[in-house]
Every structure is written in structure tokens, then in C-alpha cells.
Amino acid sequence: MRRYIRRHKHHYFQYKKWKTRIIFWGGAVIVGIVAAIFALSAEFADHTFHAIYQRWPVIAFFMTPFGLLLTVYLTRRFFPGAEGSGIPQTIIAIEDKGGPSLTDRLLSIRVAIGKIFLSLIALFCGASLGREGPTVHIGAAIMYNLGKYTHLSARYMKRGLILTGGGAGVAAAFNTPLAGIMFAIEELAREFDRRSIGMILIGVILAGMTAIFIHQRNYNYYGSVPAEADLSLLWLAVIVSGVLGGLLGGGFSQLLITAGKKIRPYVKDYPYRTAFLLGLVVAVLGVLSDGQVYGTGYIEAQQIVSCTASTSCENTIGFMYPLYKLAATTATYLTGIPGGIFAPSLASGAGLGSDLSLLFPAGLATTVVLLGMVGYFSGVVQTPITAFIIVMEMVDNQDIVFALMATSLIATGASKFVCKKPIYVALAENFLATLKAGK
Numbered sequence: 001m002r003r004y005i006r007r008h009k010h011h012y013f014q015y016k017k018w019k020t021r022i023i024f025w026g027g028a029v030i031v032g033i034v035a036a037i038f039a040l041s042a043e044f045a046d047h048t049f050h051a052i053y054q055r056w057p058v059i060a061f062f063m064t065p066f067g068l069l070l071t072v073y074l075t076r077r078f079f080p081g082a083e084g085s086g087i088p089q090t091i092i093a094i095e096d097k098g099g100p101s102l103t104d105r106l107l108s109i110r111v112a113i114g115k116i117f118l119s120l121i122a123l124f125c126g127a128s129l130g131r132e133g134p135t136v137h138i139g140a141a142i143m144y145n146l147g148k149y150t151h152l153s154a155r156y157m158k159r160g161l162i163l164t165g166g167g168a169g170v171a172a173a174f175n176t177p178l179a180g181i182m183f184a185i186e187e188l189a190r191e192f193d194r195r196s197i198g199m200i201l202i203g204v205i206l207a208g209m210t211a212i213f214i215h216q217r218n219y220n221y222y223g224s225v226p227a228e229a230d231l232s233l234l235w236l237a238v239i240v241s242g243v244l245g246g247l248l249g250g251g252f253s254q255l256l257i258t259a260g261k262k263i264r265p266y267v268k269d270y271p272y273r274t275a276f277l278l279g280l281v282v283a284v285l286g287v288l289s290d291g292q293v294y295g296t297g298y299i300e301a302q303q304i305v306s307c308t309a310s311t312s313c314e315n316t317i318g319f320m321y322p323l324y325k326l327a328a329t330t331a332t333y334l335t336g337i338p339g340g341i342f343a344p345s346l347a348s349g350a351g352l353g354s355d356l357s358l359l360f361p362a363g364l365a366t367t368v369v370l371l372g373m374v375g376y377f378s379g380v381v382q383t384p385i386t387a388f389i390i391v392m393e394m395v396d397n398q399d400i401v402f403a404l405m406a407t408s409l410i411a412t413g414a415s416k417f418v419c420k421k422p423i424y425v426a427l428a429e430n431f432l433a434t435l436k437a438g439k
Contacts, residue, residue: 020199023146023147023150024143024161024199024200024203025199026146027142027143027161027164027165028202028203028204028206028210029207029210030142030146031138031142031143031169031172031207031210032171032172032207032208032210032211033211033214034116034138034142035135035168035169035172035211036210036211036214037214038116038119038131039131039172039173041116041120042120042296043298045120045123046123046294046295046296046298046299049063049125049126049294050291050294053126053291053294054291057287060286060287060294061280063126064127064279064280064282064294065275065276065277065282065283066276067124067125067127067279068122068127068276068278068279068332068335069272069279070121071121071127071275071335072274074117075114075118075336075337075338079110079113079114081108081111082115082118082137082338083336083431084133084336084337084339084427084431085133085134085137085333085339085424086115086133086135086138086140086338086340087133087136087137087166087340087424088431089106090107090136090140091424091425091428092428093140093162094159094162094166096159103144104148107137107140107141107162108141108145109141109142112137112141112142114338115138115141115338116134119134122337122339123296125279126282126286126294126295127279127294127337127339128295128297128325128328128329128344129296129333129339129340129344130296130297130339130343130344131173131339131340131343132169132170132340132342133340133341134338134339134340135169135170135172136340137166138165138169139164139165139167139169139207140166140169143164143165143168143203144158144161144165146161147161160199160200163184164184164199164200164203166183166184167180167181167184167200167204168180168203168204168206168207168208169207170183170390171205171207171208172207172210173211173342174390174393175208175393175394176389176390176393176394177205177209177393178389178393179386179389180204180205180208181205182383182385182386183383184200186385186386233360233361233364234364234400234403235406237356237364237367237368237403238371238403238406238407238410240359241353241356241368241372241374241375241407241411242371242375242407242408242409242410242411242414243411244356245352245353245371245372245375245378245379245407245411246375246376246411246412246413246414246415247414247417247418248322248326248348248352249345249349249375249377249378249379249381250379250380250382250414250415250416250417250418250419251418251419252326252329252330252348253379253380253426254418254419255330256330256333256334256423257419257421257426257427260333260334260427261430264430264433264434267334267336271336274334274335275337278331278332279331279335281328281331282294282328285324285328285331286328288320289320289321289324289325290316290318292317292318292321292324293321293324293327296343296344297343297346297348300317300321300325300350300351301346301347301373303317304317304350304351304353305350305369305370305395321348321351322349322352322355322376325344325348325351329341329344329348341380342377342381345377346391348376349372349374349375349377350369350372351372352375353368353369353370353372353375353376354372355372356368356371356372357369357372367400367403370400370404371400371403371407373391374387374404374407374408374411375408375410375411376411377391378407378408378411378412378415379415380415380423381423381424382412382415382416382419382422382423383422384408384412385408387408387411388404388405388407388408391404392404
């Protein structure tokens, strides 16, 4: 017995094992710090553009198209590999589809820096994008390079580091550690290696808690939301939000996938002309929506949630907002600039929920907004557990957890009728095809 204890005590305190733990957990803290700084900077850029637009609305026709053109130029000239959300690149690296050389290129520190810098430029110019996908990419790059430069050579370790970085990125971006864990399991990995799962889970939690500490804000991003669970109509709202949210979200995903393939030859030959024209589209949509489609969508989503929860607040978000935001996000993404779709999808979903709430009693309005948010978001990403956990963790209400879960599952099923393949898998395939085409 004593021999067994000594052997396992020696095994527990081995240098190599503690070196690995320190890399996983220390790297996760670094990801949390970087993600928090990125989030604060993105919030500043978003608010700055909105302030400029409110004073001089016509400036959007200059700032947005020329800003997107500049971002495309900088991406192609200095930061190739930083295009788009970043989640497709992370999936490619995890599955090792392009080999070590492609992984080194996609997860380089240079690309991570470019992701931050270019996303902020685009937000400052009014682009409709999120920072969560880029944060996943940044987190994966930080963790991968830590393992590379500290000589963790085992393949399962490299995969574990990328998974930890990606999950940590979601946890830190949303202040939602549980969602980060589920995202790593549900979206990035189809299976876990038991040798690294413990370190991955602790790393994701550390990143999320680090971001919360730096933000110095409530754990719940949208605060306390007094959503009601009137069982007489709740499940009707679940079905309506799940079906419509799933179909609309799936339609958005399929639009991105199909349009990305169709526009690829034109983008290859005329990248700057394409960026400028799509920037004009975003500017026009911004004017039609009174400036509401610009940026991440957090401002509008918070307004929708808070106003439906308060009788003293007038909701000024228009009925067409979900479609305007969907179109602006599509136009932004097709330019090829760095930027994600998480936050814009949550905003579109909140707008959809706001529209659907008109069909139900006023007391159920906030609940329907949250159901619309989770329904649309689940339809986009087709990861039902991650979707409902993100919304659950972003609001301080546990009374409608089962309703959120049911809506998410229904929406995912409805989405598959219009979008057969999950969006990030399809975008990863499109990205690889673009690389092979010699972009």
C-alpha cells in the first residue's frame, strides 16, 4: 500500500505533468485577459461609430465602404488567414486537414494580432460583425503557440491546446464559462481525449472567470431579466419561436454558405471593388434602420431585452430590424474581413423575439424575446446545447431554462430543413477550397 501511494504521489508531482498543466491553465488566463481587452476595445469602437453616426448620418456612406475596403486590403496584404469568423480556421487546425504547415499559418500570433486589429477597424467603420468568433481564433492561436514554443509535441496535446483556446475564447467573450465548455465539446470537437479533458475544462473556466474579473461587471451580460413562465401560453411560444427562429437562422446560414461559393470568383478577381460595393449595402441598410444594424448588435439586443422587461421604456427597434441585421451581417461577412456572426445573430434573434412578442400577452414579452434569441441563434449554429446555455448564462433567470432548451432543440431541427450542413463545417470546407484555388 505504501509503495502504491509513493508511486502515485511521485506520478502526480512529475515535472512534465505540471509543466503541461501550467501551460494549459496559464495560457487560459492569458486568453481571458486578451479577450477582455478585445471586448472592451470592440465596445469602444462600436459606441464611437454610433456616436459619430448620430451626429452626421451621411458619414456612413463614406466610412463604411472605404473602411471595409481598407480592412480587406490590410487583411490580404499583411494578415492572410485572418479572414472571416475564425472558427472555420480553428476547426481545420483541430482536424489537421491541411497538415502542420497550414496549422502554423492559420494559428500564428501574427494572424491573432491581425484578427484583433482588423476587427476593431471594421467595427469603427460600422461593419455588422461579432468579436466572439475572432476571440475563438485568437484563443486557439495563443494556446497553440504556447504548446509549440514549450515543445509539447504529442498530437493529442496540440489538439487539446487548440480546443482549450477555442472554448476559452467563447467563455471569455460572453462571460459564460459553461457555454465555453459546451462549445468546445459540441462545435469544435466530435470526441475528447481522456488524457487532456480535465485540463481543458479547467482552462476554459479559468479564462471565463479571468474575463469576468477584468470586466468588473455582473456575470450576466443582460442583467436580471424577469421573464415569466405562464404555462398556458409558454409552450405555444416555444414552438413558434423554435420553428420560425430555426427556419430564419438556417436560412441565414445557408445564404452565407451559398453566397460565399457564388461570390468567390468575383472576390478573387475584384476584392476591393466587392468590399466597397458591399460596404455601400451595409451603409444603406444602416440608414434604413436608423443606424441600428451597425456594429455587433449588443446595444440593440440590450435595448430590446430591457425595454420588454420595463413598462417605462419605449422600444424603438423597428419591426424590420431582424431582416435588416441579417442582410447587413451577410454583406459584411462576404467581404472576407475578420469578424464573426455570434453577436449579430443574438441581436437578430432578439429582434425576431420582439416581433413575435406582439402575438402574445404583454406579460410574456420578455420571455418571447429570449426564446426568439435562442431559437434564431440555434438555427444559425445548429449547436442546441451551446446556444441555450449562452442565453441562459447571459440573463439572470432560471425559471425558463426548460423552455429555452426546448426552443433550441426545435430550432436546430427546423434549421436542418433549409441548411443541411452546420455552418462552421461548411465554411471550413469553403475556406479550404479558397486556399486551394490560390487566393
